[in-house]
Amino acid sequence: MKEKIISIVESNGKTPERLMDILLAVQEEFRCVSDEAVSLIASELGISEADVNQTKTFYHFFTSKPVGKYAVYMNNSATSVMSGMHEVVDEFENQAGIKFGETSPDGLISLDYTACIGMSDQEPAALINSVVFTELSREKVKKIYADMKAGKPVESMFSEYGDGNNADPLVKSMVKSNIRKAWPVCLGEYEVGKGLEKALATDSKSVIEEVKNSDLRGRGGAGFPTGLKWLFCSQEKETPYVMCNADEGEPGTFKDRILLTERTAMIFEGMTIAGYAIGAKEGILYLRYEYRYLKAFVEKVLEDLRSKNLLGKNILGKGFDFDIRVQFGAGAYVCGEESALIESTEGKRGEPRNRPPFPTQRGYNNKPTIINNVETFCSAVKIIENGADWYKKLGTEESSGTKLLSISGDCKLPGVYEVEWGMTIMEMLEMVGAEDVQAVQVSGPSGICVPPAQFDRKIAIEDLPTGGSMIVVGGHRDLLKDIVLNFMEFFEDESCGSCITCRSFNMILRKQIQRVIEGKSIKSDLDNMVAWGEIMKNTSRCGLGQSSANPVFTTIQNFRDLYESMVKDVEFKSDFDIDKAIAESCEYVGRPAKVHE
């Protein structure tokens, strides 16, 4: 073990900055990062064990005890639950004879949950040793477990692959792309290198100017003007970095998965154009570990680009040097926040930084850094290729261009749709074949729960802004239990905890929602929940805490009647349950634990 760990540390440059890669390699090799391994890594890197543990214990996929030979991570997001996750969980537990959270005594299989793995259009889905299994059912679980018993490699447990590059020899995945609608920006015709060639034919200022004129805004959800971000960064003195945020973690979104599979070169081309525009030499794609199955493929695309001289030294003979590496995460939603993503890339806990300074001033390695979403880079390629005017013709006055929507939940045609900004929710529901809809969750848990009375609202930055997650909630669902509680549990799990209001109020609000569901709440509890959520929103450091009360806010606001039907209209109701409190002693003396008959 010692030699192996030393060689892993050495092959990663023997620097604490690559701690993520080191820990990932150790976890994959030994199925855990044991205390012994932590100790070795610490002494090899010259840092304290406490420091190694800080990073290790932050991420979901690093474990202290070995996971099973087959490590099952079941997605427990709302759409997975809506698609029958509990049946699948039950079957896994029956077959393996263990509960979720446990490893079988023979070490064959471990069962655990994980947050959304970006497969909301084909749930219930799970990762088994980082191979994706979609549309699981009791029958499929039985077969998978039989294969495990027989010792089959995970990759050979299935032979039908998904469409497009999912069937590529380097991917061989059962994942389907489910592209339902393509517009000419991200999912239309694409010829590799055209945009870059055009960019390199002009000066860097004109590239930024073109992107600025297109009014392109960040596609991750925050909507910051992309051209402005590039401009700010280009004005800094030091050599900047380009980073691509492929940590698509907002439950219900999976559109970046499609771009990573079908428009891989386009993403890198966009990063290279950005690098040219701001004067960078190096780019980093931060890829969530849930998409580990794309690793070999993505790296091959980088190789291809290098061999075509679209990446590397003296790109297209224009004297511009730029290269890209892939950095994997290890399971933490908060790393989608750009400064947390930088911390993680530096080998640390993914805790958001304080601002100022902004990443464009001091980002990765304390150098100016732009971080854009996968879709933003793809859009930039087409903007350069076809011009800002062409782009601005698409969309609305205030939201130019197209948006990829990841649509899932109760509809006939879940998948990815590239649409022009400005589509109404009603039009969207018709497009996906959704009937009897109770609500649409726009932009994931941190977004808005939209009721039918507002279905005429537009999907646009000026009305309903979105990073692309759209979860359709049918009339038969229990909105509070299936959606709101699930989302609050998610935030409670994913808060990094380093700013204590987010750490604590998500817990408090989750418990309050649970009380409403259990019929233990009174009317004034609703106002309290809103007031407490306000405090979290106003005092939290990053977007997670500032938006994580939204499931509570937007449902209390839009579904007040539902809440009021579930709470008691009294002044006070004690939480103290005397029957429960005396149950144990009553059992000893053989008396029924009932004070009030």
Place this chain on the structure above:
Amino acid sequence: MSEKIKFTIDGKECEGQTGQLIVDAAADNGVYIPVLCHWRDVVPAGSCRICTVKVNGRFMAACTTPIEDACSVENNTPELQDIRKAIVEMLFVEGNHFCPACEKSGDCDLQALGYRYQMMVPRFPYAFERRELDAESPKIFLEKNRCIFCKRCIRMIKDEQGRSYFGFKGRGKHLEIALDKKLAENMSEELAMEAMKICPVGAILRKEVGFATPIGERKYDNVPIGSDIENLQK
């Protein structure tokens, strides 16, 4: 280069240097903004959020935001007072704080803030989460029930090579403070005392030294927290 700039806190004319953090500039002008994680001249953590103020109408943490020329800071407004009180209450319900039995009572910033904001009964339900006490190291008790995750020890208590003795473990609701076993074995007397001193609560305690300062003579026994700053310009 730092230049003198003017700004206001609750209407009071103040002076500070460019780049200075609001919380420090306020203190220099005799205005107290409560802190639990901040320590002057140490890289700010911005983790406790109790120093939340409004800068030109926007909520900001005073310990991470530099003053800007002519900015207007709101500090002692009913809205902000209530937020701070709520944060104190929240800390009391999410950890397990039993002041009468705590060695830090009277020297504890959290307790002192509870008094300052006249906390009676927390508005939030108690969590009663049970956390561990780590007594393994020779010099320090780590009473995790009282930790408020301010990161002072992580940021400030380091060895000659810059390695941290303390670190976080886990995240979110599973977050806890941990002490590096190996390093702690050779922790110096001074560093152990320093660690206890900078801890704003009673989470880090020096072993073998109990109640060296009697109750009644402690930091906040006779004056409220913040009075040193507020008396500065009287």
